[in-house]
Amino acid sequence: xxxxxxxxxxxxxxxxxxxxxxxxxxxxxxxxxxxxxxxxxxxxxxxxxxxxxxxxxxxxxxxxxxxxxxxxxxxxxxxxxxxxxxxxxxxxxxxxxxxxxxxxxxxxxxxxxxxxxxxxxxxxxxxx
Numbered sequence: 001x002x003x004x005x006x007x008x009x010x011x012x013x014x015x016x017x018x019x020x021x022x023x024x025x026x027x028x029x030x031x032x033x034x035x036x037x038x039x040x041x042x043x044x045x046x047x048x049x050x051x052x053x054x055x056x057x058x059x060x061x062x063x064x065x066x067x068x069x070x071x072x073x074x075x076x077x078x079x080x081x082x083x084x085x086x087x088x089x090x091x092x093x094x095x096x097x098x099x100x101x102x103x104x105x106x107x108x109x110x111x112x113x114x115x116x117x118x119x120x121x122x123x124x125x126x127x128x
Contacts, residue, residue: 004055011044013037015066022059024052031067038075 002018010016015027026048028035037045052058065071 002057004057006051006055008055009044009047009051011041011048013041013044014048016048022057023062024058024060025062025064028063028065028071031065031069033075034069034072035065035067036072036075038077041075 002021008016008024013028013030015029017025017027019025026045028037028041030036030038030041052061
């Protein structure tokens with residue numbers, strides 16, 4: 001492993017390798033779930049992206065997936081962990097379209113904040 005200013009995070013949902021100087025390969029490693037990203041994976045990848053941004057020796061990051069799928073998207077089994085003020089029971093009672101809309105709006109808000117400020121928004125960010 002190359003010399004870094006700080007050691008990389010050690011995600012449980014992804015594998016890290018360094019195939020060439022200045023390059024990190026991040027392999028999503030949940031092939032049975034088609035590499036969908038759950039709440040833990042979301043937190044781990046956020047920490048990894050922050051570390052990569054702060055590591056001067058890295059120039060390229062490659063994201064791939066183990067198995068037959070790159071990534072099936074978000075793991076909807078744990079969606080209540082990503083939507084503020086929502087419990088699994090509350091989600092079961094929401095209409096499917098409302099649940100999808102709330103989830104989508106939350107991710108749009110997080111993504112917009114990331115693009116505007118260069119930092120990830122916390123998972124408690126309320127949808128716009």
